[in-house]
Amino acid sequence: MKRYMAAIVLASASSATYAVAPGGSDCGWGNMLFDGKSGLGSHFLASTTNGTSGNKTFGMTSGTNGCSTNGTLTYGGDAWVDATQIMDEFSEDVARGQGDALDAVAVMIGVQQQDRETFAQVMHENFTAIFPSEDVTAEEVMASVNNIMKNNDRLAKYAV
Amino acid sequence: MRSFLFLISLLAVMTLATARAVAMDNDYVAILQGDAADKALWERHEWLNLLHYQRSRFAENSFTSSVDDPQFFFSANGKTSPRNEMNATLAAFFKEQDTGNEHAICRFPARLNWLVAHLGIDRQRLPAVECSDYAEWRERVHAGSATLIFPTYQLNSPSSMFGHTLLRLDPVDKDNWSDWLSYAVNFGANISNDDNSLTYVWNGLTGGYPGQFIVMPYFRKIQEYNRIEKRDIWEYRLNLTPEEVGLLTTHLWELKDINFDYYFFTENCSYRLLELLEIARPGVELTDEFVVTAIPVDTVRAIERAGMVDKASYRPSQETIAKKMIRELPEEDYDRLDRVLDQPIADDDRIFQSLPAERQKALFNTAYKLLRLRQNRKQRDPLVARKSHQLLTLLNHYPQAGLPDVQEPVRPESGHHSKRVTFGALRRRGKAYSELGFRMAFHSLEDDDAGYLRGAQINIANFIVRRKSSSGSIVLQQADFADIFSLTPRSRYFNPISWRVRGGLERVFSDGDDRTVGHISGGGGFAWQALEDGTAYTLLTGRLETNSTFTHRIEPALGVSVGGTYSGRIGTGRVEFNGEKFTGGEYRLNLSFTQNMVIARDHALQFHFKREWHTDDNFGEVGLVYHYFF
Numbered sequence: 001m002k003r004y005m006a007a008i009v010l011a012s013a014s015s016a017t018y019a020v021a022p023g024g025s026d027c028g029w030g031n032m033l034f035d036g037k038s039g040l041g042s043h044f045l046a047s048t049t050n051g052t053s054g055n056k057t058f059g060m061t062s063g064t065n066g067c068s069t070n071g072t073l074t075y076g077g078d079a080w081v082d083a084t085q086i087m088d089e090f091s092e093d094v095a096r097g098q099g100d101a102l103d104a105v106a107v108m109i110g111v112q113q114q115d116r117e118t119f120a121q122v123m124h125e126n127f128t129a130i131f132p133s134e135d136v137t138a139e140e141v142m143a144s145v146n147n148i149m150k151n152n153d154r155l156a157k158y159a160v
Numbered sequence: 161m162r163s164f165l166f167l168i169s170l171l172a173v174m175t176l177a178t179a180r181a182v183a184m185d186n187d188y189v190a191i192l193q194g195d196a197a198d199k200a201l202w203e204r205h206e207w208l209n210l211l212h213y214q215r216s217r218f219a220e221n222s223f224t225s226s227v228d229d230p231q232f233f234f235s236a237n238g239k240t241s242p243r244n245e246m247n248a249t250l251a252a253f254f255k256e257q258d259t260g261n262e263h264a265i266c267r268f269p270a271r272l273n274w275l276v277a278h279l280g281i282d283r284q285r286l287p288a289v290e291c292s293d294y295a296e297w298r299e300r301v302h303a304g305s306a307t308l309i310f311p312t313y314q315l316n317s318p319s320s321m322f323g324h325t326l327l328r329l330d331p332v333d334k335d336n337w338s339d340w341l342s343y344a345v346n347f348g349a350n351i352s353n354d355d356n357s358l359t360y361v362w363n364g365l366t367g368g369y370p371g372q373f374i375v376m377p378y379f380r381k382i383q384e385y386n387r388i389e390k391r392d393i394w395e396y397r398l399n400l401t402p403e404e405v406g407l408l409t410t411h412l413w414e415l416k417d418i419n420f421d422y423y424f425f426t427e428n429c430s431y432r433l434l435e436l437l438e439i440a441r442p443g444v445e446l447t448d449e450f451v452v453t454a455i456p457v458d459t460v461r462a463i464e465r466a467g468m469v470d471k472a473s474y475r476p477s478q479e480t481i482a483k484k485m486i487r488e489l490p491e492e493d494y495d496r497l498d499r500v501l502d503q504p505i506a507d508d509d510r511i512f513q514s515l516p517a518e519r520q521k522a523l524f525n526t527a528y529k530l531l532r533l534r535q536n537r538k539q540r541d542p543l544v545a546r547k548s549h550q551l552l553t554l555l556n557h558y559p560q561a562g563l564p565d566v567q568e569p570v571r572p573e574s575g576h577h578s579k580r581v582t583f584g585a586l587r588r589r590g591k592a593y594s595e596l597g598f599r600m601a602f603h604s605l606e607d608d609d610a611g612y613l614r615g616a617q618i619n620i621a622n623f624i625v626r627r628k629s630s631s632g633s634i635v636l637q638q639a640d641f642a643d644i645f646s647l648t649p650r651s652r653y654f655n656p657i658s659w660r661v662r663g664g665l666e667r668v669f670s671d672g673d674d675r676t677v678g679h680i681s682g683g684g685g686f687a688w689q690a691l692e693d694g695t696a697y698t699l700l701t702g703r704l705e706t707n708s709t710f711t712h713r714i715e716p717a718l719g720v721s722v723g724g725t726y727s728g729r730i731g732t733g734r735v736e737f738n739g740e741k742f743t744g745g746e747y748r749l750n751l752s753f754t755q756n757m758v759i760a761r762d763h764a765l766q767f768h769f770k771r772e773w774h775t776d777d778n779f780g781e782v783g784l785v786y787h788y789f790f
Contacts, residue, residue, distance in 0.1 A: 033545065033548075033549065034535075034540060034544070034545040034548050034549070058297075058373075058374060058375050058416045058417065085377075085379070085380070086340070086379055086383075088532075089379075089383075091552060092528070092532075092552065094556075095552035095553070095555045095556045095561075096525070096555060096556075096560065096561040096562065096563075097559065097560035097561065098560055098561075098562055099563075100338065100339075100340055100382075101340065101379075103338045103340075104338040104340035104341055104379065106338075107336065107337060107338040107341060108341065112336065113335055113336055124556070124560070127552070127553070127556040128553065128556070131549065131552070133549060134542075134545040134546050134548065134549035135545075
């Protein structure tokens with residue numbers, strides 16, 4: 001919870017810390033909004049085989065984008081999920097003011113049940129601050145989220 | 161001197177003590193093994209399940225494990241000997257040489273727990289090892305309950321045609337939780353990224369791929385199925401207790417990085433899930449009936465019959481939601497929707513400002529969904545990204561914009577069963593026949609489509625035998641390996657292609673008489689919605705046929721297929737005109753009308769009438785058959 005936000009804030013604070021940034025330097029931390037889903041292959045028939053390929057994972061590492069668990073990236077003790085993988089969905093839910101991705105991020109941060117409504121509303125009201133342009137990176141997004149929480153009475157306790 | 165002697169004797173005592181301890185431990189292992197032998201413990205189904213042994217159908221006490229990985233066995237012939245594997249496992253638990261995470265105790269906690277319970281192993285006598293990896297993983301999994309996940313059918317890929325099943329592990333207390341963050345457990349073929357679909361089909365069918373369990377956050381699966389694949393997802397909450405989920409999870413750890421056999425039809429994703437559930441609830445039998453095929457929806461039925469399903473919920477795909485949103489827009493707003501999608505939006509655009517706020521909101525909400533849907537599978541396009549962001553900013557102006565409720569369709573497991581037998585009678589060219597048919601899987605356009613995808617026909621191993629009433633002669637009328645027809649109507653915002661692929665043997669009228677030919681046929685074209693429950697279609701068709709009367713034995717033909725289906729209250733009816741001409745000059749035309757009448761979920765009557773025109777003859781055919789699904 002708190003450590004999660006700390007990790008991201010630290011990471012975005014200085015580019016010099018990139019090498020030891022949570023997730024590792026190859027981690028998809030810098031991904032931009034509406035990042036395309038490339039690399040799925042252009043098979044004649046649809047590519048998913050319901051199987052595994054490339055990024056094998058057993059929940060030990062986050063598995064995608066080379067992210068490792070050696071950083072202080074955590075949520076409730078789990079070191080293998082990061083909100084950057086659902087940036088698109090999160091941005092849509094913040095714009096609309098409700099949704100599964102919004103809830104998921106709230107849980108990741110540690111927002112309790114009774115404060116979820118406030119969280120959704122506050123994020124919704126601050127959409128432009130969180131997502132100023134389509135090129136915003138995930139780090140910037142989470143840093144903004146953190147700042148906004150800090151400035152809100154009810155949510156400040158979840159901020160770092 | 162004295163201290164030297166003292167030291168020697170101390171050393172001697174210590175060595176003796178250690179030797180004795182080792183001997184005692186070796187003795188202890190022997191005792192345990194003897195005890196296991198007395199109880200014939202390796203014959204118990206829990207042990208057989210944990211090691212994934214399959215009983216041979218031919219030899220009495222012959223077993224083979226479907227695990228294809230030496231890492232999984234301690235005995236050299238562990239794959240075929242439950243007895244040797246148990247003895248070797250017991251010995252491995254007491255090995256002093258291995259440490260920590262590599263020790264048998266840490267790698268196979270499920271086996272250990274079970275053996276401890278059934279042999280009364282004294283845990284104090286086991287080597288003291290710290291299983292940090294296992295402990296960490298277990299803590300992280302939040303496994304208190306389990307949900308069976310079923311992404312529905314999608315015709316565009318062999319691996320998606322029959323749907324898929326995976327498992328989601330949820331915490332006991334879901335109040336402060338989001339399903340998106342749960343673990344999803346997926347068994348699949350471990351394919352190489354370079355394989356194309358044909359390689360996949362071949363290797364998948366012949367066991368050319370290893371299969372593995374992988375675990376990942378559930379949202380990755382939502383993204384994969386709901387968004388990229390545009391498939392609806394059904395979620396069946398299971399009534400497994402936390403203890404039962406614990407058994408499953410403990411065993412899942414044992415399967416980490418372990419290679420299984422993988423066969424697309426039989427030992428596939430769904431089959432392995434059944435095995436996991438059998439381990440969770442010892443005594444429940446789920447896999448026995450799945451000998452030839454394990455079609456995902458059939459495995460869902462088995463789980464339901466075993467009383468393991470609590471309730472079901474429906475998660476519509478992004479495409480389903482977008483279609484609903486489009487339907488909810490007033491028709492006059494379609495032009496505005498096109499403008500929003502295709503042209504840059506100025507903030508003070510009049511055509512939007514004149515609309516009531518609710519309609520503006522619906523417009524931007526729908527436009528965003530459609531735009532993202534169209535971007536599916538494509539590389540990031542900076543212009544589209546800017547447009548998307550713009551739409552979200554506009555959408556943000558309204559207090560709250562939800563997504564429409566999509567009515568839950570009929571559940572997949574409630575549809576007709578997968579196999580079908582047919583018998584009936586017909587009259588063709590003035591002669592009477594009786595007919596008997598069997599279809600291994602799965603669904604025809606005329607069958608009742610409750611629980612199925614409308615317009616998705618999948619016929620696998622479809623055989624028809626006919627007997628001429630007058631002479632009693634019996635012929636193989638049809639033997640299709642596969643007949644797949646994807647009929648997807650086009651609309652203003654969606655432009656799919658409809659296609660058909662079919663191959664096998666069949667009797668056709670050629671050169672004066674009915675005769676057996678081999679063929680591969682296909683077609684592509686378009687379909688449109690006609691009335692609320694009807695579809696009209698036109699396809700351009702091609703056929704390659706081996707026919708003994710052809711000059712060149714094999715000839716191609718080109719043709720058209722025009723028809724329509726209508727799903728009314730009694731059942732689905734279909735009209736179709738086919739015409740094709742072979743390079744050798746032979747032509748075949750036919751016009752048919754088929755009406756299926758649903759009697760019950762697994763019973764139907766089907767009537768058809770057909771008129772055929774050939775180079776050298778024309779005649780009619782009429783028939784009535786009874787279908788039974790099981």
